[in-house]
Amino acid sequence: AQKVTQAQTEISVVEKEDVTLDCVYETRDTTYYLFWYKQPPSGELVFLIRRNSFDEQNEISGRYSWNFQKSTSSFNFTITASQVVDSAVYFCALSFIMYSGGGADGLTFGKGTHLIIQP
């Protein structure tokens, strides 16, 4: 069975502070994919990143960065110099995807971290 744990239910920081959202996962699959999504109050899910289990390179995209550590089964997300517009619920998710024609699993989501950026 797959499981994603986001231990931080809610984080509140003041604008311009850096903030890290934790994600720990469990899976028996050797090939798997990890995702981060942002969910603003409107409800739609905004894709942030996808990472497969064979790629442990850290990634940076503007103010966002991700740290993938297979040894600790963690895929943490850091926002540098946070802004009020970053306020949202952030979900970490896990799946086992097979390529076209091979079927696919749905996503297993963590419980989400509600990030509040105060001006």
Next chain:
Amino acid sequence: GAVVSQHPSRVICKSGTSVKIECRSLDFQATTMFWYRQFPKKSLMLMATSNEGSKATYEQGVEKDKFLINHASLTLSTLTVTSAHPEDSSFYICSTLGEGPLLDYGYTFGSGTRLTVV
């Protein structure tokens, strides 16, 4: 990129009636469609997986007679909540998996349907 159009975005219905939610893939063929449910301030829970032309596979604890899923074409999947009750009030989101280059983004989500049963 891949776009999934989900309608309606909001619906209020009376207890005992049925509600249909549609998800259409606009620019690609969605072989597989996933349906999720999200209670307020909670996570998204996978309800079922449907493949075009075959019966949906439901997750444990999800009543298949209550949540009817039809995936009759490669561009349309529907979820019908039958005999809705207030406890069915929730946010329902569909998702599909891109193919080819679209797979680079993994899953594409609809914008969600907020169902309120009164």
